[in-house]
Structures are given as C-alpha cells and as structure tokens.
Amino acid sequence: MEREFLQRVFPDDRALGEAIAREVRAVLEGNPEATISLAAGTSSLPAFRALLEKIRAGEISFARARFFAMDEWLDIPREREGSMYDFLTRNFLSQAGFREVFLFDGTAEPEKEILRAREFLGERPLDYILFGIGVNGHVALNEPGCPEDGSIRVVEVSPTTAKVGQKYFGGSGATLQRGITLGMREAMQAGKVTLVANSPEKRGIVRSIFDSPPTQSLPATLLKRRGDVEFLLTQAATDSPAC
DSSP states (O other), X not given: OOOOOEEEXXXXXXXXXXXXXXXXXXXXXXXXXXXXXXXXXXXXXXXXXXHHHHHHTTSOOOTTOEEEOOEEETTSOTTXXXXXXXXXXXXXXXXXXXXXXXXXXXXXXXXXXXXXXXXXXTTSOOSEEEEEOOTTSOBXXXXXXXXXXXXXXXXXXXXXXXXXXXXXXXXXXXXXXXXXXXXXXXXXXXXXXXXXXXXXXXXXXXXXXXXXXXXXXXXXXXXXXXXXXEEEEEGGGOSSOOO
C-alpha cells in the first residue's frame, strides 16, 4: 500500500537521537534477538549517542541482538579512516555490545562478500533499518536508477556520492567508484524502516522526496510503497515546524 511518509520534526539532534533510541528499544522489547542495520554516516550520529547513553544507563542491551552493516566502499581497506567499517566501529559498534556483527570487507572478493552477507541474514528479514538519505536521494548505496527489487549487490557509485563521501576521509582523498550494498528488496522486507535527515544541505532533497511519487530516480521515494515508513527530521533539514 503506497502512502506518504509520516513526518516527524524535532528541534535538534538530541531530540532526534532520543526518538530513534525509543524506536530501537521498542524493537528489542519485541525481539531481543533482532537484527538491526543503522547507516554509516553523520545522520546516524545522534542515534549512536543516544543509544550509547542508554546502554550505559542500563536501559538498552544489544547482548542478544545482531548488527548488519548495510553498505561499504569497495577497494577501501577496512582500517582506513572513511570506510564504513571504520565509521561504525569507531562511533558505535566498539561500545554497543552486539552478540554478532556483520561488516563488509571492501577489499575482499565482492561475490564472496555478497554470499557472506546472505548467509549472515539467512531467511529472516532485518528487523529494523535506519537509513540516512544522500543529497541525490540514495539510501545505503542504492543510487538513482537502482532496481526496485534489487538485492545485495555491487554498485557503481554516482559522482555526487563520490564527491560527498570525501568528507569521511579527513581530506586525504579517496577513489570512490564502486560499493556493495543491501538492496531495496531487503528494505521492503524489513520489519521497520525509518529515514533520517538532520542537516541544512539535505533540505532540498527532503522537499523533493516528499513531493515525488515513488521513482527509481529518487531511491528513497520507493519506500513509500511500504506504507509505514517514518521520516525523522531536525528543524535544520526542513521548512516544517518542529512537533
């Protein structure tokens, strides 16, 4: 059932992070062994901070849960600053205490990584996905023009994504031409999917996503076909008032 995203606007990153942490806690209360996928990117930092605070306070535990990293740059070593592996490990996973963690290896043989990811997930869909959105409307590395039913696969990185992605490499520069990503199929099958944006440079794409029907040219809009996706925003990312 196609339906517009449910929009929730928060005054700042702290309130946004708290809202996402409440969602994750609800998922874990329903299934302590849930498999969770949170985007590697600055949009996830408020969620990471809130979740780590709740872990330290004893309000959330990932001791029985699993984490699945949704994407990775290919041909970038794991240990290099800017890899998804590095970002997630440094900002969240090293302190989160998940029972099992899956992270792609961008320097391994891609087809083997795809098989390894599928084996990790098995037949059970992801329980919770938190997607950031790219300035071109991508989610994970599902770039404009992506297949609506695409699964885990190797992708060509768009020039826009490659340019924006340089910010994660500390000014050292990186050749970002290919990536590996979960697909829209996994997103459509997941138990719960949430979109997030929290920066002024996302205002234009946020507006376009809300205004557009589902289209492959704006991959985030394809999630409207689920009929149940929330789009969580800070005031910085939208013209709509905080609620």
